[in-house]
Amino acid sequence: MSDSPRTHLPVHRALARLIPFAKKDLPRLALGGVSALGASIVALLIPTALEWIVGGPLSSGATTAVVWGALAVLGLGLVEAGLVWLRRWLVLAPATAIEYNLRQTFYNRLQKLPIEFHDRWQGGQLLSRMMQDLNVIRRWLAFGLIMLVVNLLTVIIGSVLLFQWHWLLGTIFVVSGVPLWISGLKFERTYGRLTRMSQDQQGDLATSVEQSVHGIRVLKAFGRGPHALKNFRAQAETLRGTEMHKAGAIARVDFVLVLMPELAFAVCLALGIWLTADGQIDVAQLFAFFAMATILRWPIESIGFLFSFLLDARTSTDRVFEVFDTVDTITDPASPVEIENPRGALAFTGVHFRYQDARDHERDLLDGVDLSLEPGETMALVGLTGSGKTTLTTLPTRLYDVTEGSVTLDGVDVRDMRLVDVRTHIANAFEDATLFSASVRENVLLGRDDLDVVSVEADLVMREALDVAQAAFVDDLPDGVDTMIGEEGMSLSGGQRQRLALARAVAARPRVLVMDDPLSALDVNTEEKVQVGLGRVLEGTTTLIVAHRPSTVALADRVALLENGRIVEVGAHSALMARSAR
Template sequence: MRSLLRLWPFIRPVRARLGVAACVAVLASCISLVIPLVLKWLVDGPVAARDPDGAWLGGAFLLLLGLAEALLFGLRRWLVARPLAGVEATMRETLYGHLQRLPVAFHDRWPSGQLLSRGTTDLQLLRMFFAFPLMFLLVNGVTILVGAVILLVQRWSLGLVLLAPVLPLMVLCSVFEAKYGRAARRAQDQVGDLTTVVEESVLGIRIIKGFGRHRSQARAFRELTRALRSTELGKARLLAWIWGFMTALPELAIGGALVCGAVQVADGELSAGTLVAFLSTALALRWPVDSIGFLLAMSNEAATATDRYFEVMDEPAVAESGPPPSAVRIPPRTAGPPTATAGAGAGAGAATGQGLVFSGVAFRYPDAPPDSPPLLRDITLHIRPGETMALVGATGSGKTTLTALVPRLYDPTAGRISLDGRDLATISRDEARAMVAVAFEEPTLFSATAAENVLMGGASRPGGADAQDDELRRALAVAQADGFVDALPEGSATQVGEQGLSLSGGQRQRLALARAVVGRPRFLILDDPLSALDVHTEALVEAALRQVLSTTTALVVAHRPSTVLLADRVALLSGGRIAAVGTHHELLRDNPEYAALMSGEGGGAR
């Protein structure tokens, strides 16, 4: 109940309609308890007196009661269908919106399949719980209470016989609930693991086929499937166990009451009509009692689904449209540039402002051991306005991590980053990402058109569709992507498919580069943007890219001399620190580590 009560904020807007539906269901269920009383009147009255007219009247009354019960249950279903579909949609939208606001560190450690299962199967379980178990736990509980009162009023001695199994059934339900709750949680987690494997196999189908790993993948999937099957069979055994007791004990009580009642009728202590009504009432309570195990099982699954849902919702989100909470900052070791004038932001010319400044920046990933050294330490670097700085370093030196700090995908654990003299920690993520554009090393595309993928990187500009199309054409030309985009079946309106896998690696990388430059960002972060291009295309892209870099402040992760030559200066990242800064030729002449990296003798520049 503690878990399920957390759903109240989502239920509150539709509580009135659900309350009416519950009242209608209770009324329909109570009508079924009136039918035995009519039977008693029929047996002791018209049947005993051999009155056909009375028998027809009683039959018509029973028919009306049956129709009323059916109509009320139909009304209940109509009342709950629309609001519960709305509740499920609201919860799904809330979860998706929260996932968008969670920090990148959260997505680094959570498998996508686990998140997918929480947004699909878990929410479907909750909708089913609202529609059926939640309602009928209330309805059946009221029915059992009303029925017990009717039984005791009709014949208290027989009523006590029927109520004898109540205590042992309560104990059995308590044991069942604890065992089934653990099994339900295990099954839902296994569904998430299974979803992760399916998703990864589909996205990595080229790797699986290319390396002939389909058998090993199928074997891993089969093992997960068998584990889930074993868990589901365990749940079925628990259900069979509780259902057997929930059926057997009341049946034994009904049998005992029938024998005792028949003896009392034979002795003249009880009328036949009373015995018929008593047994009819007891039989009417069979479904409410038998269903308790089933309803408890569904309630436990709903409770575990709720826990899984709020495991994600309870993760602290980052504020996209406001500055983060105040954090302790290590003062920069050198005096920073003077504060820029107010209003510096996206779209301003690169000749104004103070550029990009790292002052004593340190970073450790949130899930790193507390005693581990930070990945980045005392990063102090000044990229002047309009300047292009190449960032070079060995594999694992932290180049990509450093570039991820600028658009606030992560926040530094110490030190300060300034954009045009403004502390990045005081700039909202929305504003920071309007000022900074990024082209990542892995070009990720979405299931959308080529134009939509590129324009995702640009803020809306005045001028309407024509101006937007002009920006698209300019960005495609810079990335040397206009040729192959125009050759697509529908041009820029062609769907590129999931992850853009219908395109080559170089084509995906050029679209990602176009996405980075389409918004004319004030600061441009490029993480090895030309690695998948052939020599001829690379030369063409570099020539066009020089024009873009001349109007912006850029930090470019470089692994090849051709990319380094795009930059005005080069920073060497080594041991988590900036080891040297200078031009390419200066570092090549004076820094052996840099010379080794550029010649390929330093273990690779990645």
Template sequence: MSTNSTSPAPATRDPQQPDPDSPPPAGVHSLWRLRGYLRPHAWAMAIMLATALLGVGVAVAIPLVTRALIDGPITQGELDPVLPLGLLALALGVTEALLMWLRRWVQSSAVLSMETAMRHDLYAHLQALPMAFHSRWQSGQLLSRATTDLSAIRRFAGFGLLFLLINIVQVVAVTVVLLEMYWPLGLVVAVAAAPIVWLSRRFESRYVLISRRVQDEQGDLATRAEEGAVGIRVVKSFGRSDYISDQYERAARALHDTSMEKVRLAARFWTFLDVIPNLAVVVVLLLGAIGVGRGELTPGELVAFITLMLSLVWPVAALGYILAMSQEAMTAAARILEIFDTRSDITAGTRRIEEARGHLVFERVDFAFPDAPGEPVLRGVDLDLRPGETVAVVGATGSGKTALTALVPRLYDVSGGRVTLDGVDIRDLDLDHLRTLVATAFEDPTLFSMSARENLTLGRADASDADIDEAIDIAQAGFVRDLPWGLDTRIGEQGMALSGGQRQRLALARAVLARPAVLVLDDTLSALDVHTEMLVEEALRRVLSGTTGLIVAHRASTVLLADRVALLQDGTITHVGEHSELMATVPAYRELLAADADVEEEVAS
């Protein structure tokens, strides 16, 4: 996989995917590991920080100008200095507004670019991860990470992180100025910070756990919504809309309850943060009035003090919001790093085959699914497909036929033995190159929410109109020409507007159009009616005559497309020969195909 320069560093821990329901520790280290995405925008971050610090300086200077104005011209009745000091205060206010505008403009550009880079790398990494990963993870959890979690990181990087620094600097700077101006009142402000720090630490430890629960439950809810939409035909056909709705409602209710628990926790914290500065203002006002009465403090100093004190209300009150945002961002970063830290166990080689002949060989192949390494699906499989030869694989349900075909494009890797193409171990081939040499049409075809033309050319973007027409004719998929806008018709998500047979024919046309050296058909004709199947098989014979074919077959008519047949029993190929030979000599093969053969004879008669 190629990623841009902002990709995070390779994982340093065990790449095995953790249980998504077991929250990993979320902390500053999670966000820190994503710092590479900020490096290209270091200049923007420097501008943001500089303008923020200048803004704090300006905000502190305005009350001091006010103090000079009250204690000088106003108290002494001198009008001449009023205008210059007033203009100075106005200039400082305008400067503060301009600095804020510049910071937000630079900030928005940098943070959105960062989010875009992260989204690009996350999607590219998901595409590179093996099927074993995708079979374990709910699609809703992945969707939640790619949308909600990235947005949480963007919000914190664009608002929370900067304002956390600004607010800390502002609180420290104002407190120092207040201590310098009149230390008893400055001490009140400093003392008020102690309970805030203590409460913030307690809040942080509890909020991170509940934030993780909310984000995981959002992923579960997204999964429910997606499954309900994709499986709507099944739901309606069984009349189980109420049942599925109840499941969704339970997930939504769980999310609501957890979110409310999160809100209650935050509300208690924020309420306490609102009370502390207001109490401090009351104390300052009281002690300040006493100080003015004793002559220890001038009226201008008191006004400036109160103004500076009020300027701390927002930084302190916002602390709860910023801390909550930081915890959500840390949790989001941890969830995203779970994906980035997962390494594909299918590593690409570098070799290429310039003139592929399609000689495919399975040599003592063993295979077990990564999630069940102790339960082999294939054991000691030997099978030699000569260039241009078509071999059908026949076996009972669960015998390992689909697993065998998945090894050819390296959707999974062998556990033992090897698979070679033209004498080269496919693990040594460049992965993208291998998948241009091998095309697969699956029994349950996947179509994308794009035009029919785009679905067809997915495996061969440079296909001409003539090539597309030929593939459509071979797959008997001429119905696409009758769609409202022909091949440019958007067929909808998962191709739900099409019948099962139509989807299979489009998937078959897509595989044929790729003109591979090896064509793998995983029971691709199962949803076709007998008449259409006969037409497709007749056209496929022409295609298979010029390419190596590996066909998973359940029907006798499909088996007849093959030059030879391999019988797969309990993960092992027990017999290889011509169809008629196996029918005559292998009872297990005859039993598998006998019923369908009778049907074929009746159709032919």
């Protein structure tokens, strides 16, 4: 589970954070609430009509009047049903619109938050927030919020109306509600903790499923399926236990919510019979009192369910806003600098970097890197495993920001430029070639939002990039470049995935291309053809490439050696081989 902050706002303040997303839809939600309240008020009028029927036409035997009274009750029932339908019609569209806005904002937020955020958060936790928690919020807005308010008002109004028949009966019914409020306060403390625990555990479980699906080849290859199932079963059992505790909490409050009205009914029935015998009320009034009390039973019994729904929605809101509240440390400057025609001079000056989970006594992973690349130059970066080469390649495009020092493009600090400009002028090609569940065409042209992917120009750019990356294999796929590749490109070989990822970087036509050993899965002959193609198509493009193969290093103009967080040697490959023991 993530080390996300926990919010402890009161329920009303936590849920009030949804108002900006619901502002334009609040009028229609309010109308839905008014419609629901109208339906409840109409239902509360029925006992009065029944009192008139029982006390008048029915007792006197006026059949015609009884029929008209029955039609009046039927009419009230139809009006109530119509208002219930109207409530559903009014709230459906705005509730789904609010969910849509929240989901769009959530996804956009995930795209903007820095890589260090995604390093810290599990994918399953984010997925459960985007799907499950937002769904809970929508259902609460469309049903839970409205019915909780309406049912509380119905209970209050109905309880007041009970006094019109006899003050003692009304008092007994109202006093029976005191234990309900006491149980509700205890329920909030217990259930609030359990629902947060449950939703976090569901996120952890989703993460386990996600990891198992992504790592299914490894699990099968090592025969670790039973082990994965054992771990999954343990997590699922923990979640089951939490859900059982939740169910127990709901059952306890429901017990009180059902028991107290039943006790009130019994006491009121005994007293009602005595009051009728004593002549203080008549049969019609007693009948109407119990008809009203019966109507109030569902609103009273629903309070427990609706209150638990309220706490679920509060927890879901907290979980969603934990993501919204995360500070985005990599943002556009207030006054961005624009480079109209970048030359491609890339420089690292006194660069320090340490990851957020580094211990205080540990030195910076990058501990004062100084390195300059001239426009159009190809620089190979070499070093031992763990020396920080990959980390260094993430700094020019601000996937991470330097801890100290600066990375500049044509003398301009990349932090002084808009992110979209930085990532247009500088492109990355990673060793771990991540592809998306889309067509080959869409994957290759991912970095060219200035082109229509089905245009002639886009086709030319794509073909040239595929040619450079030696990715002619795409024409042998079932639908050529329009073939849909599987999740993360797992339907392709490692070398095919790398070549498509490289084609994507080439198609972006950057001024600076930063590559983290993107040719590791290629044979030497293919690698040489790719290098020749890169030199032809990206002539004038500055290239920084992390390399492990001597063949790749030999093709670079210069080589930089990274050791102990610093650049200790820079020069031509042949010169370094002659003078550097490292």
